[in-house]
Amino acid sequence: VRHPAEPWRIKSVEPIRPTSADERRGALAAAGYNVGLLPAELVYIDLYTDSGTGAMSDRQWAAVMLGDESYSGSRSFYRLEAAVREYYGYEHVIPAHQGRAAENILSRCLIRPGHHIPGNMYFTTTREHQELNGGTFHDIIVDEAHDPEADLPFKGNVDLTKLERLIDKVGAGQIPYVSLAATVNMAGGQPISLANLAEVRELTRRHGIPVILDAARTVENAWFIKQREPGWAERTVSEILRETCALTDGATMSAKKDSFANIGGWLAVRDSHLAEQARNLVVVYEGLHTYGGMAGRDLAAVAQGIEESVREDSIRTRVQQVAYLAERIAEAGVPIVRPVGGHAVFLDAAAFLPGVPREQFPAQTLTCALYLDAGIRATERGAVSAGRDPVTGENRYPRLELVRLTIPRRAYTQSHMDFVADSVIRLYAQREDLRSGLEFTYEPETLRFFQSRFQPL
Numbered sequence: 348v349r350h351p352a353e354p355w356r357i358k359s360v361e362p363i364r365p366t367s368a369d370e371r372r373g374a375l376a377a378a379g380y381n382v383g384l385l386p387a388e389l390v391y392i393d394l395y396t397d398s399g400t401g402a403m404s405d406r407q408w409a410a411v412m413l414g415d416e417s418y419s420g421s422r423s424f425y426r427l428e429a430a431v432r433e434y435y436g437y438e439h440v441i442p443a444h445q446g447r448a449a450e451n452i453l454s455r456c457l458i459r460p461g462h463h464i465p466g467n468m469y470f471t472t473t474r475e476h477q478e479l480n481g482g483t484f485h486d487i488i489v490d491e492a493h494d495p496e497a498d499l500p501f502k503g504n505v506d507l508t509k510l511e512r513l514i515d516k517v518g519a520g521q522i523p524y525v526s527l528a529a530t531v532n533m534a535g536g537q538p539i540s541l542a543n544l545a546e547v548r549e550l551t552r553r554h555g556i557p558v559i560l561d562a563a564r565t566v567e568n569a570w571f572i573k574q575r576e577p578g579w580a581e582r583t584v585s586e587i588l589r590e591t592c593a594l595t596d597g598a599t600m601s602a603k604k605d606s607f608a609n610i611g612g613w614l615a616v617r618d619s620h621l622a623e624q625a626r627n628l629v630v631v632y633e634g635l636h637t638y639g640g641m642a643g644r645d646l647a648a649v650a651q652g653i654e655e656s657v658r659e660d661s662i663r664t665r666v667q668q669v670a671y672l673a674e675r676i677a678e679a680g681v682p683i684v685r686p687v688g689g690h691a692v693f694l695d696a697a698a699f700l701p702g703v704p705r706e707q708f709p710a711q712t713l714t715c716a717l718y719l720d721a722g723i724r725a726t727e728r729g730a731v732s733a734g735r736d737p738v739t740g741e742n743r744y745p746r747l748e749l750v751r752l753t754i755p756r757r758a759y760t761q762s763h764m765d766f767v768a769d770s771v772i773r774l775y776a777q778r779e780d781l782r783s784g785l786e787f788t789y790e791p792e793t794l795r796f797f798q799s800r801f802q803p804l
C-alpha cells in the first residue's frame with residue numbers, strides 16, 4: 348500500500364515528547380496498568396482513540412470564531428441542521444454533546460424493560476444505554492465478523508437468519524428497533540454493504556421495526572462501499588452516504604469521528620413524533636434542543652467538518668493511512684484483523700500473546716507492553732471492554748481479544764506510522780518473554796475499561 352500524499356499541509360503544530368523507559372515504567376504502575384489512566388503528556392504517539400482527537404481544519408477554526416452563542420435558535424444550530432439534512436438526509440436534527448448522549452436520548456425514547464435490541468455487534472456505550480433502559484442486546488452480525496482471519500469485504504453485515512430467528516422468538520412488538528453500526532468498531536472497523544442494509548430494511552419493513560444507524564464512521568463505510576461493492580464505484584462518497592442513511596429511520600452520531608470535531612454529536616430521525624419526544628428529553632439531559640450540550644462554536648465546527656468529511660481526497664487519505672500502517676505490521680508476520688478497517692489497525696492479542704491466558708487479559712497486557720516499549724498508547728478491545736454479563740455477573744469473553752491502534756484524523760504523519768510499526772514489530776519479536784498477564788485491583792461497575800486498575804501477575 349502506498350501512503351498517498353495528504354490533501355492538506357500543516358499550519359499549526361503541537362509539540363509532543365518521547366519519554367524514557369524509566370519514566371514509562373513509573374507512569375504505567377501509577378496508572379494501574381491501564382493506559383487510559385496515563386497523563387497524556389507521558390504518551391508519545393496517542394492511538395487510544397480516533398474520537399475527538401483529529402486536527403480541525405483552518406475552515407473549522409474559522410467557523411469556531413463565527414459560532415453563534417445565542418442560547419436559543421443559534422445560527423450555528425441552523426447551519427448544523429442544514430448540513431445533516433443535506434449530507435445524511437434526515438429531517439429532524441437534535442444536537443447532543445457526543446454520541447453516547449444521543450444514544451441515551453434515543454434509548455430512553457424507545458426502549459422499555461423486556462425489549463430486545465438486535466445489532467451488528469455491540470458497541471460499549473450503545474449496549475450500556477440499551478441495558479440501562481431494560482433492554483437485552485442480541486448480536487446478529489455474520490459469524491465471520493468474530494473471526495479475525497476471515498478476509499471478507501463486508502464483515503459488518505447482518506446475518507438475516509439470526510435477525511429473523513430473533514423476530515420469530517420474541518415477536519416484532521418487543522423489538523423497538525434494529526441498531527446498526529457502519530462501520531463496526533468492535534469487529535475491526537468493518538463495513539456493512541448497501542445490499543445487506545437493503546435486505547435488513549426489507550425484512551424489518553415487513554415487521555414494522557425501525558432501523559437506527561450508528562453513523563459515527565459511516566463516511567468511512569461509504570468509502571469501502573465505493574471500493575468494494577459492485578455497482579457503486581462510479582458514485583460519490585456523498586451519494587453513497589445519502590443512500591446508506593436512506594435505508595434507515597434515524598441515526599445517532601458521534602461527530603468526534605468522521606466529522607473532525609473535538610466534541611459534538613446529534614440524533615436525527617424522520618418520525619416527527621419521535622423527534623418531539625427526543626427534543627423533550629434533550630432539554631432534560633443535554634441543554635436546549637438547539638444546542639444540546641454544545642457551544643455554538645462547536646455546532647459550527649461540526650457543520651463545517653461534515654462538509655469536509657465527504658471529500659474523496661480526504662477520506663481516501665484517511666483510510667489509506669490506516670492501511671499503510673497495517674501493511675507494514677502484517678508484512679512482519681504480526682497477526683492483525685483482516686481486512687483492515689477504516690479507523691484503526693486491530694492486533695489479534697490472543698494470537699500475539701498465546702502464552703497469556705484469557706483470564707489474564709492478553710489485550711490489556713499488550714497495551715501495557717506497547718506503552719513500555721515506545722510510549723505508544725493503544726486501546727484494549729477484548730474481555731476488559733466486554734465487561735460482565737448483567738444476569739450472571741460473569742466476565743464476558745468475546746472471541747475477539749484485540750488491541751486497537753486507532754489513528755486520529757489528520758494528526759499524525761507517515762513517519763509516526765513507521766515509528767509505531769517498528770515498535771509493534773520489535774515487541775512481536777520479543778513475544779516469548781511475555782507469559783503472564785494482569786489481574787484487577789479495582790473494577791468499576793459500568794464501562795469498566797475506562798477506569799479499572801490492574802496489577803501484573
Ligand code: F0G
Pocket residue numbers: 395396397398445446447448470472473528532561563600601602603612
Ligand atoms: N458508536 C461508536 C461506533 C463509537 O465508536 C463510539 C465512540 C460511540 C458510538 C460513542 O460516541 O464517544 O462520542 O460518546 N467511540 C470511541 C472509541 C470512544 O474510542 O471507539 P461518543
